[in-house]
Amino acid sequence: MTVTRHWSSPITPAEIDEISNLVKADTRIGEKPRFWGIAVEEGLARALADGQGRPVRLVVMNPDEHAAWEITGWSSGIDREASLSGWNPVDAKRPGVSSDEARMVSIAARNSPILKEALAKRGILDSSLVWVDPESITGFEPEDLADRRLSWGTVWHRESEDDNGYARPVAGLVPIIDLETLEVVRLEDHGVLPMASETGNYRSGTWGPDREVAPLEITQPEGPGFKVDGHSVTWQNWSFRIGFTHREGLVLHDIGYQDGDTLRPILRRAAINEMYVPYLDSDPTAYRKNFFDWGEYGAGPLTASLELGCDCLGEIQYFDSHYIDGQGDAKTIVNGICMHEEDDSILWKHVNTRIGESEVRRQRRLVISFFATVANYDYGFYWSLYQDGAIELEVKLTGILSVSGIDDGDEPAYGRMVAPNVQAPTHQHYFAIRMDTAIDGPKNRLVEVHAEVEEDETLNPYGNAVKMVPTTIASEKEAARVNDPSRAVHWRIESTDRTNRYGDATSFRLVLPNTTRLFARPGSVVERKAPFISKHLWATAYDASERFIAGEYPNQAPLGEEGITAWQEADRPLDGAELVVWPIVGVHHYVRPEDWPIMPLQRIGLRMEPDGFFDRNPALDVPSSAAAHCHAPAPKESAHGSTECHCH
Structure with missing residues (x-):
């Protein structure tokens, strides 16, 4: 063979x-x-x-x-x-829930006699139009059922087969489900509330005729600028390999930059390692909502096939993805990963007004992406490589809010109204990223940098001198860091073996523009389940067994006892280690009426950019755009007397 x-x-x-x-x-x-x-x-x-x-x-x-x-x-x-x-x-309780297992649970629950009886009280007689989504119960297991593999269910109703069920919550009903026996072992009924009276359909034509939109064509007459050999990719000066796992979905390996005759390593591995979504509402059908979507379900099986829509434009390279289903069979996600180039506005520009000369370069980026559909929400993960050596992760949040029912005349205390008798709880999304660093080689260090006013008046007679203060993070117990934009905090990941022409360690800068904190009482299940979200950056010395920030099996796990907070007790040295950094990107979602019935895209992310890795701007060799592709035709007088200029 x-x-x-x-x-x-x-x-x-x-x-x-x-x-x-x-x-x-x-x-x-x-x-x-x-x-x-x-x-x-x-x-x-x-x-x-x-x-x-x-x-x-x-x-x-x-x-x-x-x-x-x-x-x-x-x-x-x-x-x-x-x-x-x-x-x-x-422990038999702790493996994640497969999509096949979720479907079995849903079918069994909606056919349960005790759930059917409760639905009938609400005028729902056809249970085939009911959805039951099995949700993580970690931390909320009833004491008398604690030895069972359990889930609890959110219940939804559709008026027809093609209806948006997530717009019609069945309020008050909470089935507790044994995942092994597929039976509803307990049903909480907190009272009958009115069902949503307004459609939540979001298809074209539901809310009026579509607007007119002029065509926008993306063309690359000479084909794409990247080369693909299997799962190995080169583009501009970049090279990397594409991977895919059941737990994390898209993984990038061996990211490096060709600098002259030398391929310089930057990241050995990069992936979204975990996602935690806590809901911040004490409503009986919402307070249990807090999920490790990767560790309790898995990004791989939730990956969406991009052949079903127009997610990428231009000259596209698709990669199929594969996973094992709940029955043990191989499944293929056609076009699970997309790669394409994008124009990204200006790379650099200056106009020399003294001689009337303008130099401008347009920026393009290579984007490698995948989408995961987690029941109601849809998440896009976009890794971008830039011509100036920067690496960016953008997380795109869209899909449908997870809503609850509300009685006539009531106002939501911990959320917003989005439709009659429908409230959307305030909630958060946290994304834990794992990056195995390799800045100019395997041995790196983590340095935190912040701004301080120079207090010595002899050095700062005018009061405007500011120094940037670096602090090397020496060991793991120190490596639980908090972002602080008021002090211009950022981090450098430095090589311990190589310096630039100024004598500084070659490095990349890590910036986290999107952070929040958990608004939950200390000691609560939400707080204890995911202690890693209390900080914005963690770092560990590489250990092959320490794969996932929340631990190997977080489903029905002891709260807060495993994962990165446990690993750090070893307090291994980090200066000159094979370094793994774990940034936490978060957003606090206090919903808007405009997020309904389907949510416009929201973007959060992080950025890594060279900081002394190069001796000067590495994008000086980017050529000027050809006149045929970027030109200004003769100004045309508009109806209002202004001029219009087009750039193709």
């Missing part, structure tokens, strides 16, 4: 099937096993040559025996057949 895959390439359907078939042949998994996640064991695989089998791990559950295992094995390769190497028991 000849296999040429690189260790970092996304897992293939063939690898999934060969490992899954070995697991299915084992009698201990029972007649109706459930699978959650298969991934390459990166810590072992990254030292392997191309063509060898890859170490993998996956999770399988036997719901009839309340048992679960983390199974390790090897996929096939040159001189190797697929094999299993270990079965490690895990």
Whole structure:
């Protein structure tokens, strides 16, 4: 067998099937096993040559025996057949919920006699038009059910098959569901409230005729500027590899910049590692809402196929993505990842008015993206590489708000009205990013920089001298940092082996423009479940076993006992370490009426930019745009006497 895959390439359907078939042949998994996640064991695989089998791990559950295992094995390769190497028991409550398991729960719950009876009290007699979304119950398990694998359900009703069910919450109903037996073991009924009386449909024509929009064409007559070999990409001076995992979705590996004859490494790995969404409302159908969407469900299976819409424009390169479903079968997401170039306004410009000369360069960026649909919300994740050496992550939030019912005449205390008898709770979105740094090599340090007024009047006689104060973060216990724009806080990730021509360590600057804090009482479940959101940046020394900021299995986990806050107790030195930084990007969403019935895009993100990595502007070699592509035709007089100028 000849296999040429690189260790970092996304897992293939063939690898999934060969490992899954070995697991299915084992009698201990029972007649109706459930699978959650298969991934390459990166810590072992990254030292392997191309063509060898890859170490993998996956999770399988036997719901009839309340048992679960983390199974390790090897996929096939040159001189190797697929094999299993270990079965490690895990707490059966704690594996994530697959999309297949969620569908089984929804069907079983809406057919439950006790839920049907409660629906009938609300005039809902056709339960086939009811949705039940299984939600994470971590931290809110009833004491007498604490040994079970549980979920709780949000209940929605559609007036027709194609209705927007998320616009019609069934208020007051909270089914508690045993995920293994697929039964509603308890039903809370907090009283009948009126259903939404207004449509939440968002299709064209629902709210009036579509406006007229002139065509906007994106063309690249000579084709794209990037080159693709399998999952290896080069563009301008950049090179990197594209990966994909069940837990994180899109992963970028080995990001480097070609500087003359030298390929200089910057990041060994970059991915969205976790997403936490706490709702800040004590309403009985909202107070339990707080989710680790990646750790309790998985970004991979939630990835949307981009063949279903117009998400990218221009000369596009798509990559299919693969994952294991709840039955243990390989599934393919066609066009799961998109890559394309975008014009991004001005790169640099100056007009020399003394001689009448203007020099301007237009900026373009390479964008690598994927979208995940998490029930009602849709999240886009866009990594952009720029011609000046910057790296940017933009998270785009859209989709449908998670709403609750409200009685006639009541006003929401902890949210906003968005439609008659429909309120949207205030909530937050936190995104934990994992970046394994490699600035000019594997050994790096983290330095925090802030601004201070120079207090020495002999040095600052006019009162305007400001110094930038660097502080090296020496060890992990110091590496829980808070952003503070009032002090111009930012961070440098420095090489400990290489300096620039000024004698400074070569480095990249990390800026976090979007941060917030959790507005929850200390000791609350929301606060204890995700202690990592209390800070805006964490750092650890690389350890292959420390993969996820919230811990390996956060579903029904002990609150706050695992993950990065536990790892930091080791207090490993960071100066000259293989460094992993974990930025936290957050947004406080106090909703607007304009967010309904579907939310216009909201953008948050982070930026890494070279800070002494180069000796001067690295984009001086970007050529001026050809006149045929950027020209100013003769001014045309408008109806109001002004002039119009067009740039193509």
